[in-house]
Amino acid sequence: MAVQQKISNVGCVILGCLSKGPMSGYDIKQVVDTSTRFFFAASYGQIYPELKKLEAAGLITGEGKAQGGRQRTEFTITKAGTDALTAWILEPQNRIEMRDEGIVRLFFSDHLSDEQRIAKIEQLKAERQAGLETLKTICDLNLVDETSSPNLILIYGMGLHQFVIDWCDWAVDRIENPSKPMPTPPGNPPLTPQE
Amino acid sequence: MAVQQKISNVGCVILGCLSKGPMSGYDIKQVVDTSTRFFFAASYGQIYPELKKLEAAGLITGEGKAQGGRQRTEFTITKAGTDALTAWILEPQNRIEMRDEGIVRLFFSDHLSDEQRIAKIEQLKAERQAGLETLKTICDLNLVDETSSPNLILIYGMGLHQFVIDWCDWAVDRIENPSKPMPTPPGNPPLTPQE
DNA sequence: TCCTACATGTAACGAGTTACATGATTTC
DNA sequence: GAAATCATGTAACTCGTTACATGTAGGA
Numbered sequence A, B: 001m002a003v004q005q006k007i008s009n010v011g012c013v014i015l016g017c018l019s020k021g022p023m024s025g026y027d028i029k030q031v032v033d034t035s036t037r038f039f040f041a042a043s044y045g046q047i048y049p050e051l052k053k054l055e056a057a058g059l060i061t062g063e064g065k066a067q068g069g070r071q072r073t074e075f076t077i078t079k080a081g082t083d084a085l086t087a088w089i090l091e092p093q094n095r096i097e098m099r100d101e102g103i104v105r106l107f108f109s110d111h112l113s114d115e116q117r118i119a120k121i122e123q124l125k126a127e128r129q130a131g132l133e134t135l136k137t138i139c140d141l142n143l144v145d146e147t148s149s150p151n152l153i154l155i156y157g158m159g160l161h162q163f164v165i166d167w168c169d170w171a172v173d174r175i176e177n178p179s180k181p182m183p184t185p186p187g188n189p190p191l192t193p194q195e
Numbered sequence C: 001t002c003c004t005a006c007a008t009g010t011a012a013c014g015a016g017t018t019a020c021a022t023g024a025t026t027t028c
Numbered sequence D: 001g002a003a004a005t006c007a008t009g010t011a012a013c014t015c016g017t018t019a020c021a022t023g024t025a026g027g028a
Helices: A009-018 A025-034 A044-056 A079-090 A101-107 A114-138 A149-176 B009-018 B025-034 B044-056 B079-090 B101-107 B114-138 B149-176
Strands: A060-064 A073-077 B060-064 B073-077
Touching (some): A009 A025, A009 A073, A044 A060, A073 A079, A101 B009, A101 B149, B009 B073, B025 B044, B114 B149
Antiparallel strands (some): A060 A073
């Protein structure tokens, strides 16, 4: 079996979940919703069909684990599956796109009044503050010194949200005080306008 | 005309481009590729059909501008189009997803050796450094003190890339020196492990 | 009894990419 | 004359969401 064919991103995310241990499609959805969601979401409509494809490709095996009348199929990653996962992880990324609808909306906001633009930035800030709170809740501080990838990425996520929040404050200040000397924007080295 | 129906995100991005002035489908693709691309890409396969839908909905009007034998249709945003764009911009975002394949790949890298994990992080850093260079090229420093949205977002993009680069250095240090006191991660307040 | 969580799945639709086809104009 | 750029478009495909259907188990 296992005619070698391209595995989709969702497929690789599923393999990634199963690399932590056997689980059901339902479990995978839970894991994705509480971990990769900010960087990569997945719906049941993708997960269940993809599980069948991965099994047909020999990358995972499913085992019936019904308890009483409640059905449950647990999937386990195979050696071929682990290899495919590793290959996917090591692959370089050709196209960088950090799709962010909120930022795109802001990008096209020049025809609005300053008041509306500022209100929009404040709205974005509030949304990201809520996101940061979610991440902080997930973050068990007892584990903050672990160097596991999920933990490092969690800290990445919190820093990223904080960065956006800081940028919002900076941008509002820029719009409100355009003639004042430009403060150093978050993340950037000091930027000084030239003649 | 103009039966009120939901406008897609690409449609709104097209309206956003046209809010800067009349242009062709080809022009729109150029603008997207040199501005919103990092946050929102669009292909001809989406742009041309969407232009027809927007025209049918009365949000834009197309005008033939062929020069010699070379065809060209320039589109202009209408009042209704501007209103639809404004409504879209002001809409709050229900679902925050900053899809980032590179980060997802890292997230699932725990089964690799430390050497492989570090190599992957260095790869990610190099990719983002290249991205930052692209942004710096776009950034005309003479305009750095302008408070137009595209300019503020450009500075956002540069800060964001720098943040990822800094995080990469921090993460490599964490993996290489797990027992050393944890340095403050980029963007975050100091995080201290608790008992 | 009712609600929540567990559990699996599909059909219809919309979003988005890729590859292709076509032809004119400009620049080297 | 060749290559790059301008310019428009479609067909086939994959990706991804939403809404629905179905039923079990456990706790309030």
